[in-house]
Amino acid sequence: MEDPILKTVNVTKIYNQGKQNEVVPVRNASLTVEEGTAVVLQGPSGSGKTTLLSMIGCQIKPTYGEIVVKGKQVSKLPEKFANLHKREHIGFVFQQFHLISDLSVLDNIILPLLPSGIPPGERKCRAEELLEEFELMPRKQFKVKDLSGGEQQRVAICRSLINGCSLLLADEPTAHLDGQLTIEFLKYMTHLKEKGYTILIASHDPAVFKNGMVDRIIEMNSGEIVS
Ligand SMILES: Nc1ncnc2c1ncn2[C@@H]1O[C@H](COP(=O)(O)OP(=O)(O)OP(=O)(O)O)[C@@H](O)[C@H]1O
Numbered sequence: 147m148e149d150p151i152l153k154t155v156n157v158t159k160i161y162n163q164g165k166q167n168e169v170v171p172v173r174n175a176s177l178t179v180e181e182g183t184a185v186v187l188q189g190p191s192g193s194g195k196t197t198l199l200s201m202i203g204c205q206i207k208p209t210y211g212e213i214v215v216k217g218k219q220v221s222k223l224p225e226k227f228a229n230l231h232k233r234e235h236i237g238f239v240f241q242q243f244h245l246i247s248d249l250s251v252l253d254n255i256i257l258p259l260l261p262s263g264i265p266p267g268e269r270k271c272r273a274e275e276l277l278e279e280f281e282l283m284p285r286k287q288f289k290v291k292d293l294s295g296g297e298q299q300r301v302a303i304c305r306s307l308i309n310g311c312s313l314l315l316a317d318e319p320t321a322h323l324d325g326q327l328t329i330e331f332l333k334y335m336t337h338l339k340e341k342g343y344t345i346l347i348a349s350h351d352p353a354v355f356k357n358g359m360v361d362r363i364i365e366m367n368s369g370e371i372v373s
């Protein structure tokens with residue numbers, strides 16, 4: 147069998163270690179995600195979903211444990227190399243989208259490519275492919291602040307995919323969406339999965355974890371993986 151695209155082994159995060167206000171949002175979390183599958187991290191508020199997802203996405207480092215993405219131990223890499231690996235393989239959709247509201251849709255999407263040395267023509271080409279795919283072409287020159295919530299999220303998804311990644315992480319992607327937009331979001335995720343992407347979503351929304359595209363649910367409680 148092929149190696150999983152993602153593996154965590156006994157990952158623990160401790161804030162303020164040894165101090166009175168010590169917090170352990172994630173404790174001994176071990177999981178594997180196979181390439182091409184869609185997995186949901188589920189659990190009540192405060193159970194550690196965002197913290198675990200942020201460690202997998204190389205936004206924060208674990209205090210203990212190993213994280214392997216695409217065969218590389220990202221948790222052990224110096225920051226510069228972890229960033230390079232992240233840029234190449236991981237797409238991240240944040241709960242608050244983190245778009246630049248005064249920039250155009252196109253400029254937001256190509257932003258992650260700016261440090262990469264990819265020529266402007268190629269950047270635009272890649273962005274336009276995604277704009278087509280996510281039905282945003284008519285909004286290409288709009289400022290992000292003039293878009294609806296659903297459209298903003300699609301821009302955030304395009305931006306996360308433009309690096310050519312194969313692992314997509316999303317934190318509570320439906321928290322700000324109504325029922326119809328949630329269905330639409332899941333339709334796009336199904337499409338990405340069919341294209342071979344691996345998808346890991348942190349969510350406590352039943353519409354997400356009960357959706358047919360989800361292959362597996364990993365349940366967290368008080369920082370631990372319980373099933
Ligand atoms: N930087 C930090 N310093 C101290 N404690 C933190 C920090 N980040 C998160 N925590 C704590 O870790 C716990 C887990 O938080 P986390 O955001 O991972 O939970 P979550 O499962 O994503 O919750 P939600 O469903 O509300 O998004 C919380 O109690 C939180 O207060």
Ligand SMILES: [Mg+2]
Pocket residue numbers: 195196197317318348
């Ligand atoms: Mg969270």
